[in-house]
Amino acid sequence: MTKFTKIEVSSRAKAGKGAARATRRAGHVPGVIYGGGQEPTLIALDPRIVQRELHKSGWRSRIYDISVEGGASVHALLREIQLHPVSDMPIHVDYQRLAAGHKVHVEVEVRFTGEEVAPGIKRGGVLNIVRHTVDVVVDPANIPEYFTADLSQLDFHDNVRWEDLKGTENVAPVLQDNNFVIANVAPPSVDDDAAEETAEAEA
Template sequence: MTKFTKIEVSSRAKAGKGAARATRRAGHVPGVIYGGGQEPTLIALDPRIVHRELHKSGWRSRIYDISVEGGASVHALLREIQLHPVTDAPIHVDYQRLAAGHKVHVEVEIRFTGEEVSPGVKRGGVMNIVRHTVDVVVDPADIPEFFTADLSQLDFHDNVRWEDLKGTEKVTPVLQDNNFVIANVAPPSVDEEPEAAEGDEAAAEG
């Protein structure tokens, strides 16, 4: 079952920079809900909601159930948050309205498990995380909250690829190489400096 994050927003009557500035002066963040074959809906949000969602992992693939004042709720993806260049305060938010049967492009977080018991890591190897997210195309009803990568079996030069991830059954990766690497284990580097130093000492003695 698809999980929804419910938020409540107010509606805005006017568009434009002046109206947006007025919304910010009133202590709210202006935003818009677009797409889905409908006219854009102008909204205003409590900045605490924006900060809360921005600091959660996986917000790019989270589906929001937005209750708009004076209207029906809307299912949407959070597409863009514009931040003030100096204060980093949110100054505008864009949501994309979802429509059943119309696939969307989303960035899904990868969650990693088992690194602490990886044979390669336990032998001194280095775990290289190549990708923390994957861009996919998916029906809105099937957007996954995250993918899972199991690292527990990786030894030196082993890797986890797209086909090894859990939770990818109903999505299509955007990358044409459908079996790209997600993570791998590199063996520890060999420090050759001590041997070089010993060689220099031998040459000096000779």
């Protein structure tokens, strides 16, 4: 079942740089909701909402239930956040309105489990994470919150690939190589082994 993050926003009457500056002077972040075959909706948000979402993992695939004052709620993806070059405060946000049956391109986070029991890592191997996220095409009703990669069985030179991920039902990866590597375990370097042997000999 799709999870929604509910937020409340105000509507803006005017577009343009002057109106956006006025919105910022009033202590809000100007934004727009576009797509879905409808006219863009101009909005203003509390900056604390934007900052809160930025600090959460997986915001690029999170679906927002946006309640716009004076209108019906909208389901949308947060597509772009413009930040001030000096203060890093949000100065504009773009949301894409979702429509059932119209697939969207999203970036889904990969979460890793079992690292602490992976044989290769326990023997001194190094975990190489190739992809922290995966770009996929999916219907809005089936956007996953995250994928799960189980590392618990990995030994030296073993991989976790796309087909090994959990939670990939009903999605298609954008990358044409459908069984690409997500993570692998590399053995310790020769230098590390030699250093360990030297330390043991000296002891």
